[in-house]
Amino acid sequence: xxxxxxxxxxxxxxxxxSLAVQGHNKPxxxxxxxxxxxxxxxxxxxxxxxxxxxxxxxxGQRESETLPHTFVTYEVSRIxxxxxxxxxxxxxxxxxRGKESDFMMVHNSPLFSTGNEDILFVRGNQRxxxxxxxxxxxxxRIINGMAxxxxxxxxxxxxxxxxxxxxxxxxxxxxxxxxSQTTIHRKxxxxxxxxxxxxxxxxxxxxxxxxxxxxxxxxxxxxxPNRQWERLPPIVSANIQLPFTINLPKPTKAxxxxxxxxxxxxxxxxxILEENLFKRNDGNPVIRQ
Amino acid sequence: xxxxxxxxxxxxxxxxxxxxxxxxAYQYWVCLDRDLKWDSPNVGIGASHVSFASSSWMNSxxxxxxxxxxxPSNFNYVLSTDTNGxxxxxxxxxxxxxxxxxxLQGAPAIAYSWWQCIDYWIFGKTVKMTEIDxxxxxxxxxxxxxxxxxxxxxxxxxxxPFQTTALHELGHGLGLAHVNYNYNVLGTDWTHIHVxxxxxRSYAGEDATRGAVHLYGTEIKQDVAASQWKxxxxxxxxxxxxxxxxxxxxxGLISSTVVGGEPVYNVTQGQRVRMEFTxxxxxxxxxxxxxxxxxxxxxLITTLDSKIxxxxxxxxxxxxxxxxxxxxxPASIPRNSNRWLGVVVDDNNSVSEFVxxxxxxxxxxxxx
Numbered sequence: 064x065x066x067x068x069x070x071x072x073x074x075x076x077x078x079x080x081s082l083a084v085q086g087h088n089k090p091x092x093x094x095x096x097x098x099x100x101x102x103x104x105x106x107x108x109x110x111x112x113x114x115x116x117x118x119x120x121x122x123g124q125r126e127s128e129t130l131p132h133t134f135v136t137y138e139v140s141r142i143x144x145x146x147x148x149x150x151x152x153x154x155x156x157x158x159x160r161g162k163e164s165d166f167m168m169v170h171n172s173p174l175f176s177t178g179n180e181d182i183l184f185v186r187g188n189q190r191x192x193x194x195x196x197x198x199x200x201x202x203x204r205i206i207n208g209m210a211x212x213x214x215x216x217x218x219x220x221x222x223x224x225x226x227x228x229x230x231x232x233x234x235x236x237x238x239x240x241x242x243s244q245t246t247i248h249r250k251x252x253x254x255x256x257x258x259x260x261x262x263x264x265x266x267x268x269x270x271x272x273x274x275x276x277x278x279x280x281x282x283x284x285x286x287x288p289n290r291q292w293e294r295l296p297p298i299v300s301a302n303i304q305l306p307f308t309i310n311l312p313k314p315t316k317a318x319x320x321x322x323x324x325x326x327x328x329x330x331x332x333x334x335i336l337e338e339n340l341f342k343r344n345d346g347n348p349v350i351r352q
Numbered sequence: 353x354x355x356x357x358x359x360x361x362x363x364x365x366x367x368x369x370x371x372x373x374x375x376x377a378y379q380y381w382v383c384l385d386r387d388l389k390w391d392s393p394n395v396g397i398g399a400s401h402v403s404f405a406s407s408s409w410m411n412s413x414x415x416x417x418x419x420x421x422x423x424p425s426n427f428n429y430v431l432s433t434d435t436n437g438x439x440x441x442x443x444x445x446x447x448x449x450x451x452x453x454x455x456l457q458g459a460p461a462i463a464y465s466w467w468q469c470i471d472y473w474i475f476g477k478t479v480k481m482t483e484i485d486x487x488x489x490x491x492x493x494x495x496x497x498x499x500x501x502x503x504x505x506x507x508x509x510x511x512x513p514f515q516t517t518a519l520h521e522l523g524h525g526l527g528l529a530h531v532n533y534n535y536n537v538l539g540t541d542w543t544h545i546h547v548x549x550x551x552x553r554s555y556a557g558e559d560a561t562r563g564a565v566h567l568y569g570t571e572i573k574q575d576v577a578a579s580q581w582k583x584x585x586x587x588x589x590x591x592x593x594x595x596x597x598x599x600x601x602x603x604g605l606i607s608s609t610v611v612g613g614e615p616v617y618n619v620t621q622g623q624r625v626r627m628e629f630t631x632x633x634x635x636x637x638x639x640x641x642x643x644x645x646x647x648x649x650x651x652l653i654t655t656l657d658s659k660i661x662x663x664x665x666x667x668x669x670x671x672x673x674x675x676x677x678x679x680x681x682p683a684s685i686p687r688n689s690n691r692w693l694g695v696v697v698d699d700n701n702s703v704s705e706f707v708x709x710x711x712x713x714x715x716x717x718x719x720x
Contacts, residue, residue: 130441164470164478167441168381170463170524171589193457200588214532214589231533231586245469247383249529254562254670256375257631312452314400314438315490317409323503325550334649337656341549346709348548348654349701 097226100196101283104184106145106298108152109276110137112179117160117243121306128311131167133159134303135175137183141276144283145185146297154185155301157192157309160243173199173213174240174247180205182276189301192309205272206236218275219267226278227267375671378536378563379529383469386479389527389567393426397484397525398434400448409514412496413447416518416554420526422706423556424573424636424669425564427526440464440485445525447518449490460492461517463524484525488517501552505542506595508613515554516541523556528563532586535579535630535672536560539591543581546710548694549652553710558632558672565636565669574635576667577710578643578697582630582674598693598715599626599676609718616690616716622683626676629695629713633667635705640666644699645679653694653712658682663695685719692716 101107114136122129136153158169172193184201188194195201199213210218215237217229239248270278283292301307330338340350381388397417404410410433417429438446456462466483488494495503495511503509520541528538536559537544546553555577556564584594598606598617601624608615619625633639645661646653663677685691694714698705705711 128440158464161441161466164468165482166467166469168465168467170465170521170530171457171459187454191454191457198457198459212588214530216532216586216588228586228588242469245383247381247388247469249379250382250387251379252377252563252566253374254377254559255668256671257666257668257673258675310452310454311439312448312450312455312487314402314448315451316405317403317449317488317494317496318490320406320408320494320496322408322497323500323509325500326502328650331649333656334652337654338549338652340656341652341654346548346551347701348696348712349699349708350654350656352656 097279097282098286100184100201101144101279101286104144104186104196104201105188106149106185106295107143107183107279107283108137108139108145108149108185109141109143109182110139110152110180112136112175112177112181113138114153115175115177115241116303118303119161120309126311126313127308130157130309131159131161131165132157133175134301136300137181143182143276143280144287144292145295147293149297151300152185152188152298153300153302154188154194155307156194166242166247169193171198173202174242176241179236180272182279185298188298189307203275204236205275206234208271208273210270210272210275211237217269220270220274220278221267226270226275229267229269376533377671378538378559378566379531380527380563380567381467381529383467383479384471384477386477387527387567388467388469388479388481390481393568394428394430395445395484395525396430396432397445397447398432398438400438400446401433401435403447403449403488403490404433408496412514413518416515416522419515419519419554419556420522420564423561423564423634424571425561425568426571427564427568429522429525438485441466441483443483445484447486447488449488451490455487456489459489460512461486461488461521463521465524481527486518486521486525488514498552498554500550501547502550502612504545504552506613507547507552512542513545513552513554516545519554519556523560526564527567528560530589531559532589532591533583534559534591535581535583535593535674536591540587540593543593545581546577546579546713548709548712548714549650555707555710556634558634558669561634562669562671570636572636573706574637574639574703575633575705575707575710576639576641576697576703577632577634577707578695578713579630579632579672580713580715582628583672596628596630596674596715598628598717600624601626601678611716614716616718618720619681619717620720621681621685621687623681625679625681627679627693627695627715628674628676630672630674631665631667631697632672633669634707635669638666638668639698639703640664641698641703642700644696645677646694646696647682647685648692648694648714651692651714651716653692653696653714655696655699657694665697681717681719687719689719690716691719
């Protein structure tokens with residue numbers, strides 16, 4: 064077992080003709096494609112993190128929770144969708160540094176450090192626990208001038224002029240995060256395997272950050288040729304000085320589950336015997352005759 | 353099922369695998385150069401009595417918990433019913449269903465974990481997990497049942513297996529992070545599944561098990577397994593998994609149709625094919641095992657079926673091993689008939705395993 068140094072490796076190269084399919088959701092059901100992401104965003108902005116601060120929600124009501132939050136302030140350099148009157152935006156994310164040494168991690172939420180350059184699909188600031196479309200899916204990183212997903216996959220342009228996810232790069236900027244005075248980092252372990260690791264083929268050209276911005280801007284203009292979205296109200300920034308409350312996601316009863324019986328095919332006597340012996344053997348397929 | 357006419361055993365491969373290579377494996381978080389994990393490997397977790405009032409859901413959650421407990425790591429969840437009310441950041445580990453869209457943000461489930469990470473320069477460092485909570489979306493198409501694969505996504509059904517998602521989220525509770533470059537339950541969960549016959553089975557898998565062993569130490573126990581799924585690609589932060597395939601001798605993909613959500617490959621009598629499956633060692637020690645190759649008349653693969661080959665494997669507990677083996681489709685199988693080409697790992701029961709029911713799986717073929 065070895066720890067992997069920060070370097071590029073090509074464990075995967077992937078074809079995704081649409082960006083940001085949320086892996087934890089079934090693709091096609093809730094996976095947000097680029098156009099869907101643009102449409103559902105309150106704003107699409109390009110900016111640089113100039114401040115990361117932490118605050119705890121107030122214990123305002125009986126059903127509220129006191130939870131750590133991270134206030135991330137971006138200096139906006141370009142608006143791709145939304146009001147052009149936005150130069151600074153502060154977003155509030157559930158999770159982050161709490162009292163003293165405590166840290167709350169939300170496992171699908173991005174982490175931010177001062178100096179990060181990002182393209183953000185903002186939605187539901189101050190309401191949603193993670194005010195980005197698809198949470199981490201709604202953030203693209205620009206690192207050393209190149210475009211990446213929130214978790215370090217190259218954003219590539221395919222031969223068909225579609226965006227896709229490419230090679231996964233392990234970058235310091237992706238793996239390490241400054242949380243208050245402490246650095247946390249994700250450690251990736253390598254193992255000696257029996258076989259050659261699965262590798263995909265390169266499927267396109269790794270985009271520069273500027274190239275991705277232009278691509279998204281073009282899509283926005285195609286989706287909104289009359290520039291109606293420029294009249295959208297600016298995103299209201301979260302104010303860390305003001306108290307805020309978060310409601311407890313109340314427990315609800317799981318839906319009634321119906322067990323669907325196996326539809327029996329016509330079985331031969333030998334197959335019936337096999338099935339019975341298999342069950343009697345507690346599912347062990349090694350059956351002594 | 354057994355083919356009486358196929359008693360001839362074609363010994364195709366007895367190969368000790370000599371290819372060893374470096375693969376990226378599990379991930380976890382580190383703070384102040386220490387692994388972020390629990391102080392004690394025994395972690396209590398409460399299931400909301402509101403959400404898990406039904407025994408079928410509670411049993412399903414309990415099964416997912418037991419899957420982590422049965423790995424060869426020393427980690428152990430202690431599941432109970434929580435009757436005091438749940439909440440995030442209350443110092444208690446809890447699991448519940450909710451329909452709060454602002455909390456779930458479109459995700460089918462979210463894990464929240466709390467850590468302490470501080471360097472008291474006089475008293476030393478404190479680095480540990482202190483709480484884990486998991487919220488499931490009550491509106492997701494979960495099913496607690498695994499007894500009928502046809503009800504599940506990827507097998508022609510409309511339900512997402514709750515157990516695999518619970519395993520994924522509870523994996524965060526051990527301290528494991530997402531993986532998008534390997535066949536791992538911390539990637540896409542519902543395609544990290546074992547199937548033989550009508551039943552499906554959730555499991556932690558080799559890679560995540562190694563992560564658990566790294567964090568909490570080893571208990572000596574053994575398990576080898578076969579899967580019809582493999583790593584496919586990265587989809588954001590999660591790996592997506594795809595079905596293993598059947599190729600012709602030259603390596604080209606054999607044409608197939610989809611029946612009941614599953615591929616059916618078109619082959620001919622006597623054709624040489626490259627059969628692909630994923631082999632896992634979910635135990636603590638390296639095992640030399642025989643893999644029996646069988647032809648069956650149904651999707652249940654057992655040693656009562658007709659054996660057509662053997663593969664010798666040495667499986668170390670590291671990362672999963674997806675491999676192809678050349679197999680000859682018996683010429684005696686009638687044309688226009690359906691068969692299932694399957695494997696049974698450790699088909700002579702030489703390894704005493706904590707789970708014996710995950711050793712066999714299949715791919716469906718049609719003899720043209």
